Amino acid sequence: MLGCVKDGMGKAYISKMIIDKYAYTNELKLTKLPNELETHLVCRKDYIPMIATYLKKIKL
Numbered sequence: 751m752l753g754c755v756k757d758g759m760g761k762a763y764i765s766k767m768i769i770d771k772y773a774y775t776n777e778l779k780l781t782k783l784p785n786e787l788e789t790h791l792v793c794r795k796d797y798i799p800m801i802a803t804y805l806k807k808i809k810l
Contacts, residue, residue, distance in 0.1 A: 751764070752769065752777075756774065
């Protein structure tokens with residue numbers, strides 16, 4: 751994903767820790783976002799990912 755963003759194919763919402771771990775800090779334009787953003791899991795209607803059961807069990 752980071753390689754695609756670096757090549758201009760899109761944007762990503764990803765942890766700074768991951769960007770640093772894979773040494774992309776100087777390769778990407780970083781923008782700090784507010785902490786109150788929500789994250790959503792998006793998938794096809796006919797495919798329920800294995801993580802769905804786990805997510806239903808925990809209280810976020």
